[in-house]
Amino acid sequence: MSDLEEESPMPAKRPRLDNEGEVQDQADSADTDGDGDALRASKELELGERLRNVMQCVVCLELPHPDESFQCAWGHILCEDCATRLMALAATTRRSAICPHCRTPISWAEITQNLVVGQMLWELPIECPDCEERMDYKSRENHMKNECRKRVVQCQFRSLGCTWERCHEDEAEHKDKCKYLNMSSDQILSALQAVDEREQFDTRSLHLCYKSLRAVRMVFEDLELRWPQTPATNSTEWKFHSSTIYVFENTWAVRSRMSMNTETEDNHCLSYSLKLLTTPHNTLLVKYFVTLPVLFARNKQLNDVLYDLKESEFNAAGDKSDFWQVAVSCPKAIYRLLAMPCIKLRIWMLLH
Ligand SMILES: [Zn+2]
Numbered sequence: 001m002s003d004l005e006e007e008s009p010m011p012a013k014r015p016r017l018d019n020e021g022e023v024q025d026q027a028d029s030a031d032t033d034g035d036g037d038a039l040r041a042s043k044e045l046e047l048g049e050r051l052r053n054v055m056q057c058v059v060c061l062e063l064p065h066p067d068e069s070f071q072c073a074w075g076h077i078l079c080e081d082c083a084t085r086l087m088a089l090a091a092t093t094r095r096s097a098i099c100p101h102c103r104t105p106i107s108w109a110e111i112t113q114n115l116v117v118g119q120m121l122w123e124l125p126i127e128c129p130d131c132e133e134r135m136d137y138k139s140r141e142n143h144m145k146n147e148c149r150k151r152v153v154q155c156q157f158r159s160l161g162c163t164w165e166r167c168h169e170d171e172a173e174h175k176d177k178c179k180y181l182n183m184s185s186d187q188i189l190s191a192l193q194a195v196d197e198r199e200q201f202d203t204r205s206l207h208l209c210y211k212s213l214r215a216v217r218m219v220f221e222d223l224e225l226r227w228p229q230t231p232a233t234n235s236t237e238w239k240f241h242s243s244t245i246y247v248f249e250n251t252w253a254v255r256s257r258m259s260m261n262t263e264t265e266d267n268h269c270l271s272y273s274l275k276l277l278t279t280p281h282n283t284l285l286v287k288y289f290v291t292l293p294v295l296f297a298r299n300k301q302l303n304d305v306l307y308d309l310k311e312s313e314f315n316a317a318g319d320k321s322d323f324w325q326v327a328v329s330c331p332k333a334i335y336r337l338l339a340m341p342c343i344k345l346r347i348w349m350l351l352h
């Protein structure tokens with residue numbers, strides 16, 4: 001490829017419609033058979049297939065969710081996850097992300113949603129990934145959750161301790177032979193006791209939260225994690241520029257860094273540490289945690305960062321906490337953070 005070709009975006013080619021010629025031949029020969037209904041059905045199926053090829057994401061080749069399909073300036077379709085991933089990985093190399101098909105730059109400001117594509121995706125017949133039955137997108141969500149014979153279900157006696165979990169179509173067979181079906185009253189009592197204990201354990205974080213709210217003072221500050229100009233020497237760890245904040249009559253620095261796991265992409269982690277820069281009058285016992293400021297987050301991100309309370313004691317200037325990993329709900333959450341136009345976290349600090 002010459003330099004010119006490398007630099008300038010190529011005009012969008014019409015996505016390839018596989019077997020186009022073949023499809024036409026089949027349609028012609030079927031026509032002469034005069035079998036109208038079968039022909040119409042097969043033509044609809046083919047049209048669905050061909051539209052599917054046009055509207056699939058150019059990276060993962062899956063159909064995007066109708067509300068989450070984006071296009072580059074040349075109209076190439078990207079699903080939200082792939083767009084996010086491209087932007088996140090580009091951010092770590094300090095380059096701008098490009099559409100893998102035509103090489104035009106992509107960012108949240110540059111990619112757009114196409115109303116027509118979105119509408120068509122809602123209408124297009126697609127397969128249930130589990131049972132391969134065909135239906136439109138709207139019915140698929142309900143089908144996968146409540147109707148699919150291949151959906152994973154749990155035993156009706158799960159709260160008593162049965163761990164059986166399998167395809168809905170195998171449920172009837174298990175129902176007849178579940179050992180929890182014929183429990184004695186003693187066994188039921190001890191099972192219920194275990195349920196109680198589990199519930200107590202589950203409400204522990206609620207108690208912790210309640211205890212935290214008894215703090216003397218509570219403050220939050222928004223942090224902007226700024227990428228360094230040059231990559232780290234080994235390129236597997238990034239130290240973001242620290243933000244300085246003034247909280248509880250003292251100055252603090254929040255240092256944060258990103259570790260990239262080169263072996264498995266799903267192990268990238270973002271961590272932060274709190275450092276006191278001034279000397280306080282008394283020891284400060286501080287509890288703290290980070291969240292995503294809702295105002296700057298995309299819809300999908302709202303539950304990405306999990307509540308994870310930390311506690312440290314600060315006595316003198318220079319005291320710092322350990323580096324704590326920002327708790328995220330799934331590996332994709334890290335990509336969504338990195339793909340933000342500017343990574344923002346909100347730190348909550350509670351003084352006890
Ligand atoms: Zn994709």
Ligand SMILES: [Zn+2]
Nearest residue numbers: 072076099102
């Ligand atoms: Zn493109």
Ligand SMILES: [Zn+2]
Nearest residue numbers: 128130131148
């Ligand atoms: Zn299904």
Ligand SMILES: [Zn+2]
Nearest residue numbers: 155162164178
């Ligand atoms: Zn069971």
